[in-house]
Amino acid sequence: xxxxxxxxxxxxLKQTARVTLPRRFLPEARRRFYKNVTxxxxxxxxxxxxxxxxLKTPKGHTLQAGHIPNxxxxxxxxxxxxxxxxxxxxxxxHLTGLSYTVIDxxxxxxxxDTVHKTLEYLDTDTLLFREEQSEELNTLQAKEWDxxxxxxxxxxxxxxxxxxxxxxxxxxxxxxxxxxxxLLSYDVWAVNGFLxxxxxLKSVILTIAAAERKITAEKAAFLSRLELEYQTxxxxxxxxxxxxxxxxxxxxxxxxxxxxxxxxxQATTKHKAK
Amino acid sequence: MLRHHITDMAAxxxxxxxxxxxxxxxxxxxxxxxxxxxSPAFEYMMKEYRHNxxxxxxxxxxxxxxxxxxxxxxxxxxxSRRWGQTLSFSHNIFRYNIQIFF
Numbered sequence: 001x002x003x004x005x006x007x008x009x010x011x012x013l014k015q016t017a018r019v020t021l022p023r024r025f026l027p028e029a030r031r032r033f034y035k036n037v038t039x040x041x042x043x044x045x046x047x048x049x050x051x052x053x054x055l056k057t058p059k060g061h062t063l064q065a066g067h068i069p070n071x072x073x074x075x076x077x078x079x080x081x082x083x084x085x086x087x088x089x090x091x092x093x094h095l096t097g098l099s100y101t102v103i104d105x106x107x108x109x110x111x112x113d114t115v116h117k118t119l120e121y122l123d124t125d126t127l128l129f130r131e132e133q134s135e136e137l138n139t140l141q142a143k144e145w146d147x148x149x150x151x152x153x154x155x156x157x158x159x160x161x162x163x164x165x166x167x168x169x170x171x172x173x174x175x176x177x178x179x180x181x182x183l184l185s186y187d188v189w190a191v192n193g194f195l196x197x198x199x200x201l202k203s204v205i206l207t208i209a210a211a212e213r214k215i216t217a218e219k220a221a222f223l224s225r226l227e228l229e230y231q232t233x234x235x236x237x238x239x240x241x242x243x244x245x246x247x248x249x250x251x252x253x254x255x256x257x258x259x260x261x262x263x264x265x266q267a268t269t270k271h272k273a274k
Numbered sequence: 275m276l277r278h279h280i281t282d283m284a285a286x287x288x289x290x291x292x293x294x295x296x297x298x299x300x301x302x303x304x305x306x307x308x309x310x311x312x313s314p315a316f317e318y319m320m321k322e323y324r325h326n327x328x329x330x331x332x333x334x335x336x337x338x339x340x341x342x343x344x345x346x347x348x349x350x351x352x353x354s355r356r357w358g359q360t361l362s363f364s365h366n367i368f369r370y371n372i373q374i375f376f
Contacts, residue, residue, distance in 0.1 A: 216342075
């Protein structure tokens with residue numbers, strides 16, 4: 001074997017620097033270090049405090065800097081931190097994670113980019129793929145999914161039909177642009193909620209139907225897992241795996257829906273003159 | 275037989291049932307020294323319910339929106355709690371099985 005090639009040898013022989021992992025990559029979950037969780041602020045700018053510490057995003061911004069838009073959302077974020085009894089599990093705090101994503105914007109995405117990412121799921125929407133092999137499953141899919149699809153077509157003046165096979169449904173460009181304009185009418189907070197919901201269910205149609213309050217979060221999660229529910233009803237479910245998946249999908253999607261509604265809900269009250 | 279629970283629209287679910295479910299979930303998240311009535315989440319929820327309780331409109335959109343939001347919140351809290359419980363339960367079972375094996 002020839003000796004080391006001298007120009008690179010000094011690099012190969014150089015001692016590597018000691019690598020230390022940041023604390024957040026350690027497998028052990030952080031213990032709860034605070035006693036009370038409170039929300040402070042008014043006039044549309046709220047922050048969450050853990051005892052005397054302000055809750056900060058991974059980039060170091062306080063939630064006040066990012067302007068949590070309403071008190072309900074700030075309370076919901078505080079409730080997530082309050083629900084951690086012993087250990088802090090960030091994967092269970094969906095609303096906190098969504099707020100961090102919007103405030104920090106780690107990928108430097110605009111509202112247009114987020115909507116574009118959401119629309120990419122439309123071609124492979126869950127509701128548009130029907131089973132060919134099993135007639136019973138096909139009938140069940142038609143019974144559960146067709147009403148939602150019909151409502152969606154009526155709302156966006158479209159004629160999207162389900163398909164069988166691998167190539168996906170044909171979505172005309174005018175329909176795609178109508179849905180894009182619909183999503184762009186929401187603010188950047190709600191649009192991130194839409195993307196989170198679509199990623200949980202793999203369905204733009206179900207997410208929009210839930211955002212329009214046509215179906216509940218639980219029903220939307222059930223419809224997205226229709227084939228899985230059908231198969232487990234026939235063959236039995238794997239202990240804890242299917243239950244875990246069902247609860248995870250339901251939790252993620254209901255968090256996304258809450259995030260959308262907190263950021264779009266407006267209420268006015270008029271009192272009668274006495 | 276396909277076992278599932280099809281949930282109706284939140285607008286037709288009794289609103290008081292949703293409120294009870296929310297109170298139950300919030301109570302579960304409190305520490306032993308905390309009082310439910312002093313919890314900001316509980317106070318906010320009760321304030322919204324009382325605010326939307328009385329309306330002389332036959333179909334009040336704001337009330338239905340609030341009821342839907344409450345139902346979604348209850349679903350989120352319940353699903354998160356069950357997910358955490360199932361995860362820790364399955365971890366304990368696997369750890370127990372490994373101990374028996376070795």
